[in-house]
Amino acid sequence: xxxxxxxxxxxxxxxxxxxxxxxxxxxxxxxxxxxxxxxxxxxxxxxxxxxxxxxxxxxxxxxxxxxxxxxxxxxxxxxxxxxxxxxxxxxxxxxxxxxxxxxxxxxxxxxxxxxxxxxxxxxxxxxxxxxxxxxxxxxxxxxxxxxxxxxxxxxxxxxxxxxxxxxxxxxxxxxxxxxxxxxxxxxxxxxxxxxxxxxxxxxxxxxxxxxxxxxxxxxxxxxxxxxxxxxxxxxxxxxxxxxxxxxxxxxxxxxxxxxxxxxxxxxxxxxxxxxxxxxxxxxxxxxxxx
Amino acid sequence: xxxxxxxxxxxxxxxxxxxxxxxxxxxxxxxxxxxxxxxxxxxxxxxxxxxxxxxxxxxxxxxxxxxxxxxxxxxxxxxxxxxxxxxxxxxxxxxxxxxxxxxxxxxxxxxxxxxxxxxxxxxxxxxxxxxxxxxxxxxxxxxxxxxxxxxxxxxxxxxxxxxxxxxxxxxxxxxxxxxxxxxxxxxxxxxxxxxxxxxxxxxxxxxxxxxxxxxxxxxxxxxxxxxxxxxxxxxxxxxxxxxxxxxxxxxxxxxxxxxxxxxxxxxxxxxxxxxxxxxxxxxxxxxxxxxxxxxxxxxxxxxxxxxxxxxxxxxxxxxxxxxxxxxxxxxxxxxxxxxxxxxxxxxxxxxxxxxxxxxxxxxxxxxxxxxxxxxxxxxx
Numbered sequence: 001x002x003x004x005x006x007x008x009x010x011x012x013x014x015x016x017x018x019x020x021x022x023x024x025x026x027x028x029x030x031x032x033x034x035x036x037x038x039x040x041x042x043x044x045x046x047x048x049x050x051x052x053x054x055x056x057x058x059x060x061x062x063x064x065x066x067x068x069x070x071x072x073x074x075x076x077x078x079x080x081x082x083x084x085x086x087x088x089x090x091x092x093x094x095x096x097x098x099x100x101x102x103x104x105x106x107x108x109x110x111x112x113x114x115x116x117x118x119x120x121x122x123x124x125x126x127x128x129x130x131x132x133x134x135x136x137x138x139x140x141x142x143x144x145x146x147x148x149x150x151x152x153x154x155x156x157x158x159x160x161x162x163x164x165x166x167x168x169x170x171x172x173x174x175x176x177x178x179x180x181x182x183x184x185x186x187x188x189x190x191x192x193x194x195x196x197x198x199x200x201x202x203x204x205x206x207x208x209x210x211x212x213x214x215x216x217x218x219x220x221x222x223x224x225x226x227x228x229x230x231x232x233x234x235x236x237x238x239x240x241x242x243x244x245x246x247x248x249x250x251x252x253x254x255x256x257x258x259x260x261x262x263x264x265x266x267x268x269x270x271x272x273x274x275x276x277x278x279x280x281x282x283x284x285x286x287x288x289x290x
Numbered sequence: 291x292x293x294x295x296x297x298x299x300x301x302x303x304x305x306x307x308x309x310x311x312x313x314x315x316x317x318x319x320x321x322x323x324x325x326x327x328x329x330x331x332x333x334x335x336x337x338x339x340x341x342x343x344x345x346x347x348x349x350x351x352x353x354x355x356x357x358x359x360x361x362x363x364x365x366x367x368x369x370x371x372x373x374x375x376x377x378x379x380x381x382x383x384x385x386x387x388x389x390x391x392x393x394x395x396x397x398x399x400x401x402x403x404x405x406x407x408x409x410x411x412x413x414x415x416x417x418x419x420x421x422x423x424x425x426x427x428x429x430x431x432x433x434x435x436x437x438x439x440x441x442x443x444x445x446x447x448x449x450x451x452x453x454x455x456x457x458x459x460x461x462x463x464x465x466x467x468x469x470x471x472x473x474x475x476x477x478x479x480x481x482x483x484x485x486x487x488x489x490x491x492x493x494x495x496x497x498x499x500x501x502x503x504x505x506x507x508x509x510x511x512x513x514x515x516x517x518x519x520x521x522x523x524x525x526x527x528x529x530x531x532x533x534x535x536x537x538x539x540x541x542x543x544x545x546x547x548x549x550x551x552x553x554x555x556x557x558x559x560x561x562x563x564x565x566x567x568x569x570x571x572x573x574x575x576x577x578x579x580x581x582x583x584x585x586x587x588x589x590x591x592x593x594x595x596x597x598x599x600x601x602x603x604x605x606x607x608x609x610x611x612x613x614x615x616x617x618x619x620x621x622x623x624x625x626x627x628x629x630x631x632x633x634x635x636x637x638x639x640x641x642x643x644x645x646x647x648x649x650x651x652x653x654x655x656x657x658x659x660x661x662x663x664x665x666x667x668x669x670x
Contacts, residue, residue, distance in 0.1 A: 002503065003499055003500065003502075003503040006495075006499040006502070006528070007496060007499055010495035010496060010499060013495070014493060014495065107324075108324065111324055111328060115329070115332070116323075116324065116328025116329040116331075116332055117329040117545070117590070117592075117593075118329065118515075118516045118519065118549060119549075120519070120548070120549040120550070120551075127526070127552065127553075129526075129527045129528070129529060131529070136527065136528055136529050137527070138527035141527070207492075211492045211493075211520055212516065212519055212520065212549060214328075214329075214516060215324070215328065216324075216325055216326055216328070216365075216490070217492070219490060220488070220490045220491065220492070251496065252495070252496045255485075255496035255497060255500070256496050256499060256500050259486075260485045260486050260487060260496065260497045260500070261459050261486040263487070263488065263491070263496065263497075264488050264491070
């Protein structure tokens with residue numbers, strides 16, 4: 001029973017970060033139709049910015065966190081401006097190849113800049129965990145969970161309640177019509193990519209201090225993010241959020257009660273099962289087909 | 291000066307042809323310089339380069355200099371095969387050093403058979419490598435079985451009653467947990483759960499919750515240093531009481547102290563080089579020379595327990611070339627059987643392992659157990 005409770009608690013903490021990774025990708029994937037292979041690298045970038053700011057420059061942890069997110073947004077905007085802007089209208093294969101190239105270039109740049117040795121980042125939270133009965137959770141993880149929820153909520157509000165969000169949703173539903181209504185598609189794309197990148201960098205900046213920062217840290221994170229987006233349905237923020245928690249729970253319980261060797265397979269088995277019954281994902285939004 | 295430089299570049303460009311290869315004896319090196327094992331692979335390569343410099347400074351071998359041809363296997367078995375293919379068929383190296391992880395080494399092995407080129411294995415510990423009947427394999431690192439055997443004496447002194455395992459899900463991790471579990475059972479220790487993790491995973495909460503529920507007094511961890519760091523930190527978060535022991539010799543205690551801080555206190559580590567107590571090693575003069583060269587190059591102390599493998603590997607290969615009297619694969623393979631090398635780990639010599647007539651060569655290295663105590667490495 002204690003073990004089950006601990007698994008649920010772990011899944012909740014893990015799900016928050018999965019959801020954060022998922023919503024950033026679902027925005028870019030959904031609105032821009034770009035298979036963003038650099039998502040994991042933005043995640044690593046966020047973690048390395050925390051390392052640079054906290055460990056090398058001695059900045060305050062929370063200030064560094066905010067700065068890392070802003071820098072992530074800027075890097076995302078730059079990527080969109082330099083690479084993707086020229087590729088609008090190009091077929092999906094070309095865009096994918098460019099993004100794969102950017103992914104490899106970014107990952108190797110990270111290793112060149114920081115070497116392959118993992119970097120640990122200090123955090124201001126007490127080392128002793130919070131103990132509730134027989135289960136326990138680190139304070140740093142609770143902080144990550146809380147910030148992740150706030151960021152997810154804020155993103156949801158931006159998309160649903162602001163004029164910018166409305167324009168983004170319109171672009172998602174039908175790019176041509178949105179353009180005819182006077183929406184600057186170019187701006188929307190830059191903002192979307194910057195926002196998605198900022199969320200990935202936020203996830204990295206939050207998790208870097210929990211784990212360690214290393215150049216290939218984004219690979220597994222990106223794989224999970226793709227799975228969550230497919231599970232939740234393209235472009236759906238509630239879908240990506242719930243998808244993140246479902247994936248985390250499937251992994252925790254699968255590892256705890258079936259076999260930890262197949263931990264990562266559990267989530268993907270679940271995805272296959274869900275897609276058999278709901279091919280567009282759990283919460284796919286309506287869009288014009290063709 | 292400019293002319294010299296230009297000549298150098300022209301010579302380098304033509305090196306696949308004739309001029310350079312006449313002068314220098316090439317030794318192929320395949321290591322993970324990028325990807326999941328990049329940190330360790332780079333340290334091994336640095337150690338190998340220091341040996342290259344030292345050997346060339348003292349006149350090389352057979353009156354010729356040696357030249358390392360270093361390829362990055364990207365921590366990926368497919369890439370590892372490609373590097374071996376390239377080193378053997380394009381660079382025409384007569385002997386190789388590689389490939390760090392067991393999975394990478396196992397991937398390369400069929401190529402050694404195909405082309406008939408010996409490879410010195412400096413890190414991998416999976417038992418499979420030396421029992422599969424590949425006569426081109428010369429391993430200086432201990433097998434998991436040897437490590438487990440060396441650990442036998444500690445079972446009583448540490449008072450281990452029940453042990454759990456957490457291992458990376460590959461040849462290295464699975465092999466080590468199997469060998470240690472067998473050794474422990476034979477010594478009357480109860481074996482609890484054997485948990486595995488993806489080599490890229492960073493979150494082990496699920497595994498640790500299960501291990502905590504199993505309630506062993508000792509947890510054996512087999513993985514690279516990156517994951518070991520995270521396991522120590524997360525075990526603390528989950529209030530795991532069990533004592534943690536890492537196997538495989540690739541978990542640098544200095545790096546753990548730096549990265550995991552107080553979470554590393556009390557953990558024990560099997561290592562194959564103890565730079566903290568130079569008097570404890572078999573050949574202190576060799577060890578001191580290596581540490582001095584390492585420090586002179588400004589390399590981090592945390593890399594010493596990994597870097598020494600590259601030095602020992604290249605020194606052994608060069609002894610093989612010297613004994614062979616020529617830089618040819620078959621001659622080096624035969625000569626390596628007879629070498630006696632004063633290594634950093636200890637005296638290196640090979641015994642036969644695997645099916646008769648097809649034996650691989652295995653060294654019997656020294657294994658040490660150290661403990662981290664108050665942010666310092668101490669003898670156990």
